[in-house]
Amino acid sequence: MSVVRTDVAIIGAGLTGLSTAAGLKRRGMSDFVVLERVAMATGTWCADTVKLFGLGANVRLGWEVAGLSLDEESRRWLVNSSTGEQISARSVVLATGSRADDKPLVPGIETYAGTIVHGQQFRDLDLAGKRVAVVGNGAATATLLPPIVRTAAQVKLFQTSADWVLPRQGDLLERSLRRVPALRSATRRAWFWGRSPRRRGLLELLAQRNLRRNVEDEWTRRQLTPLPLTDRPSVVVADDFYAALQAPNCKFITWPIARFSRDGIRTAEGIEHRCDVIVFASGSADGPTKEVAVTGRGAVSLPATIATTVAGFPGLFLPNGPDRDAVREMRSRVHDVVEMLKETA
Amino acid sequence: MAVVLEDMLQTIKDKQWALADVDWEAPGADTISPELWPRLKSFMADLVWIENIGARGFAALAKKAPDPTLAEIYRYFHAEEQKHANAELALMRRWGMLTDDEVPEPNINVRLAIEWLDKYSDGLSLTVLGTVIPLLEVALDGALLKFLLEEVEDPVCHEAFRHINSDESRHLAVDFHVLDLMGQGPVRRAVIENVGTAINPSFLLAGLVGLGAGIPLINRIKGNLIGMGLREQRLYDAMLRFINVGDRGDGKRLLVYQVLKGGAKVITDPENRFHRPYHVLANSMVRASDYIPRKWIPAQPSWSKELTYEATA
Numbered sequence: 001m002s003v004v005r006t007d008v009a010i011i012g013a014g015l016t017g018l019s020t021a022a023g024l025k026r027r028g029m030s031d032f033v034v035l036e037r038v039a040m041a042t043g044t045w046c047a048d049t050v051k052l053f054g055l056g057a058n059v060r061l062g063w064e065v066a067g068l069s070l071d072e073e074s075r076r077w078l079v080n081s082s083t084g085e086q087i088s089a090r091s092v093v094l095a096t097g098s099r100a101d102d103k104p105l106v107p108g109i110e111t112y113a114g115t116i117v118h119g120q121q122f123r124d125l126d127l128a129g130k131r132v133a134v135v136g137n138g139a140a141t142a143t144l145l146p147p148i149v150r151t152a153a154q155v156k157l158f159q160t161s162a163d164w165v166l167p168r169q170g171d172l173l174e175r176s177l178r179r180v181p182a183l184r185s186a187t188r189r190a191w192f193w194g195r196s197p198r199r200r201g202l203l204e205l206l207a208q209r210n211l212r213r214n215v216e217d218e219w220t221r222r223q224l225t226p227l228p229l230t231d232r233p234s235v236v237v238a239d240d241f242y243a244a245l246q247a248p249n250c251k252f253i254t255w256p257i258a259r260f261s262r263d264g265i266r267t268a269e270g271i272e273h274r275c276d277v278i279v280f281a282s283g284s285a286d287g288p289t290k291e292v293a294v295t296g297r298g299a300v301s302l303p304a305t306i307a308t309t310v311a312g313f314p315g316l317f318l319p320n321g322p323d324r325d326a327v328r329e330m331r332s333r334v335h336d337v338v339e340m341l342k343e344t345a
Numbered sequence: 346m347a348v349v350l351e352d353m354l355q356t357i358k359d360k361q362w363a364l365a366d367v368d369w370e371a372p373g374a375d376t377i378s379p380e381l382w383p384r385l386k387s388f389m390a391d392l393v394w395i396e397n398i399g400a401r402g403f404a405a406l407a408k409k410a411p412d413p414t415l416a417e418i419y420r421y422f423h424a425e426e427q428k429h430a431n432a433e434l435a436l437m438r439r440w441g442m443l444t445d446d447e448v449p450e451p452n453i454n455v456r457l458a459i460e461w462l463d464k465y466s467d468g469l470s471l472t473v474l475g476t477v478i479p480l481l482e483v484a485l486d487g488a489l490l491k492f493l494l495e496e497v498e499d500p501v502c503h504e505a506f507r508h509i510n511s512d513e514s515r516h517l518a519v520d521f522h523v524l525d526l527m528g529q530g531p532v533r534r535a536v537i538e539n540v541g542t543a544i545n546p547s548f549l550l551a552g553l554v555g556l557g558a559g560i561p562l563i564n565r566i567k568g569n570l571i572g573m574g575l576r577e578q579r580l581y582d583a584m585l586r587f588i589n590v591g592d593r594g595d596g597k598r599l600l601v602y603q604v605l606k607g608g609a610k611v612i613t614d615p616e617n618r619f620h621r622p623y624h625v626l627a628n629s630m631v632r633a634s635d636y637i638p639r640k641w642i643p644a645q646p647s648w649s650k651e652l653t654y655e656a657t658a
Contacts, residue, residue: 160420219648222467227408227416255424256417258361263657268421270364270428272657 008032008341009079009089011065011292013046016319016330017095022053023338029345030058033087035079037064038120045139048237067293068092070313077315091315091341096292108259108266115277120144122279127152131274133265135257136281137163142238144281149244156251156273158265162224164207164235165242203235214242223254308333309340317341348522350414357421357515362508364432364656369439369501376498377440384573385497386442390449391566392493393433395485397649398458400426402478404648405466409474418519425512427651432505434654439501448652453634454562456642461558463646465551472527472542476601479520480587480609482513487583492575524602525594539600561630563612568631581613 008024010017013036021034039061040047050059064082071078071088079087109116117125119140122132132152134145137159149155208225215221224242245252255267264274294302296313303310308318317337319330377385403423410416437443451459466474490513494506528535542548567580588606596602611619 217647218463219646255427256421258358258363261363261365266361266363266365268361268424268428269651270362270431271653271655272363272365274657 003078003086003088004033005088006031006033007089007345008091008093009077009087010034010093010095011068011079012036012095012097013040013050013059013061014095014097016097016334017093018046018049018053018055019330019334020093020095020319020337021055021058022049023334024341025053025055025058027338027342029342032058033089034059035063035065035081035087036061038062045143045236048139065292067295069295069299070297070316072297075314089315091317091344093317093319093337093341094292094294095319097320106257106259108261111262112260112264112278113262114264114275116280117277118280122148122277125277127277129153130276132156132277132279133158133273133275134279134281135159135265136279137161138281139163139236139238141281142236142241144279145250146240146244148279149247149250152249152277154249154251155247156253156265156275157245158253158255158257158267158273160254160256162226162254164204164226165210165224166203166207166235166237167210168237168239207235211242215246220246220252223252308336315344348518350412350418350519350522353515353519354414354418354421357418357425360511360515362428364428364435364654366508367432367435367501367505367656369435369656371501373499373501374439374441381496382440382442385440386437387569388493388573389433389437389440389442391452391455391569392489393430393437393449393652394451394455394459395481395489395566396426396430396433397652398455398462399478399481399485400424400430401459401462401466401648402474402481405462405469406471406474406478408467409469409471411471415519415523422516422519425516429509429512430652431654432509434652435656436499436502436505438654440499443654446654448654451645451649452565453637453639454558454565454631456639456645457558457634457637458562459646459649460642461551461555463648465547465554468547469551470542470545470548471523472538472599473548473601475520475523475527476596476599476605479517479524479591480584480605482516482520483587483590484580484583485513487586488575488580489570492570492573492579496574521590521594521596524591524596524599528595528598528602535598539598542600557630560627561634564624564627565631565634568628584609584613 007029008031010020010032013021013034017034017036021032024030024032034055036059040050050056063085066080066082068077068079070076074088075090077089077092079089079092081087115125122144127148128151130152131154132148133156134141134148135158141157141159142163142165145155145157211221211224215224224245244250253267253273255269255271258266258268260266260278261272264272265278266272294313294316296302296310296316298312300312302313302316305318310316310318317340319333319337400423403419403426407416407419407423410419434443434448437449438446443449490506490510494503497503527538567577570580571577588609591597591602591606597606611617611623614620
């Protein structure tokens with residue numbers, strides 16, 4: 001079997017992997033591949049992002065990385081897939097998710113007796129007649145809430161910080177505004193990076209208009225308006241999120257989660273919300289991070305680290321920081337990695 | 346009273362409790378005497394709504410907080426005030442005070458206060474909100490809750506209020522910490538802040554309407570309390586505590602604080618020359634508000650319809 005040669009191999013097509021890919025593309029590099037072990041459902045933010053940045057030719061779906069090792073002679077990395085395919089890359093970006101211990105963000109998760117799934121995994125379950133709790137925000141939540149609301153008996157969305165939502169098919173004004181390159185790039189930036197505190201740009205005004213048109217209740221609108229201080233990427237593009245949220249079988253809960261209990265989720269207003277299934281929308285879109293075996297110089301395995309680069313692993317970049325939720329931190333690390341890749345190109 | 350906000354947030358998270366932690370069916374419900382029952386019922390109904398109003402105040406503060414940790418703390422406080430209201434409803438249900446298991450109707454003055462909060466609270470500055478809320482909390486914590494625990498023997502009530510008081514102690518610590526912070530800085534900052542507050546038209550309007558809603562509310566509640574046997578002085582002592590603690594920090598440099606302090610003195614000090622005229626006015630406002638047709642008041646905002654006595658949903 002022939003070995004595919006490429007300049008950069010990015011492992012993982014999550015927020016970090018696609019951000020790195022988009023960064024490389026913007027810096028004029030095109031000889032890279034993004035390896036993702038699962039297929040992307042159309043309409044998800046991943047698929048949208050691939051389309052938006054024209055990454056279709058670079059992304060390989062269903063490519064599960066079994067391990068990667070450094071060839072000390074050629075100083076190139078050999079990436080092996082679980083099906084026996086091989087890619088030889090000068091540099092590798094390991095974007096397989098946060099390397100933080102998978103400790104629960106809120107206490108008591110180990111006591112919960114129901115089913116817990118991550119991201120799109122809910123599609124493997126039969127949700128008919130079930131009480132489902134969806135926890136999270138961002139594009140992932142906006143994408144998976146509508147199909148869940150359509151099938152489950154009762155849905156509760158737990159979200160303490162909201163995102164601005166833009167319609168996918170805007171009206172004439174929005175469409176023409178989006179045709180302006182400057183605004184389009186602002187959309188991209190806002191999509192990925194969020195905004196500076198206290199600055200409400202044009203994009204947010206459009207999103208505000210979208211909110212006003214789709215949500216009648218004033219208090220719900222207030223809860224769906226992001227705080228000026230949140231440092232998440234706070235603009236998502238979704239069409240039926242607001243409709244799903246206001247469906248009769250869906251309840252929007254903004255109280256902070258206090259803890260998980262055997263039967264459900266206890267929020268800080270003192271109530272236990274019982275549910276059969278908990279869907280964690282945020283975080284890795286496809287369940288817990290998969291460990292990839294990495295062998296560097298002298299057949300040494302990659303140690304646990306929070307650094308971006310590690311001695312003995314030349315050309316290997318680790319853009320994921322220690323905190324699974326720190327988008328802003330991820331942003332600067334991805335920026336660093338892209339700069340380093342550009343310099344060594 | 347040095348408060349490290351990050352530590353405070355962690356403590357708040359660690360101390361979370363739920364309605365399900367309390368056994369609402371435990372024995373002791375029959376300790377409420379038939380004489381106390383009707384008075385306690387109206388007292389509790391007021392209390393539930395005051396908590397709900399306080400909750401809305403914290404929601405407004407969360408939007409105004411200058412840093413994410415404080416915003417997060419206020420989000421928890423918002424939820425905790427709601428929890429207190431829910432727990433008090435659970436007590437009312439335990440004592441058989443909820444007709445058809447329904448949440449008690451807010452009285453006319455509470456309704457006006459809800460309308461005012463819904464309309465104006467998000468437009469108020471951190472300075473105004475951060476000064477008014479501690480006063481309300483001190484009055485609540487210092488007078489109402491302590492009084493309640495003296496009157497009621499029910500062990501479940503005491504258990505619930507141990508949780509509530511523990512939460513309230515953290516609310517007060519943060520309240521006064523923020524009040525102090527807001528007054529800090531060079532003199533010119535205090536001057537700018539005060540002039541800004543005074544000439545802000547939205548504050549003036551909100552303030553005027555707020556007085557229209559707030560003065561009769563306070564006096565109606567005071568009337569209900571006295572009906573239950575609370576000495577007026579208890580309420581006044583609590584308000585004086587606000588002044589005592591407030592005067593120790595830099596919050597005293599704030600105009601809003603000084604106005605509230607002056608107001609508290611008028612309300613509480615019988616020697617004050619405005620004391621009698623104030624109460625004559627306030628009591629007539631209470632009576633007048635009974636004549637306001639309900640249909641003049643807009644539909645209740647949805648945030649005020651989320652209360653529940655059910656521990657699970």
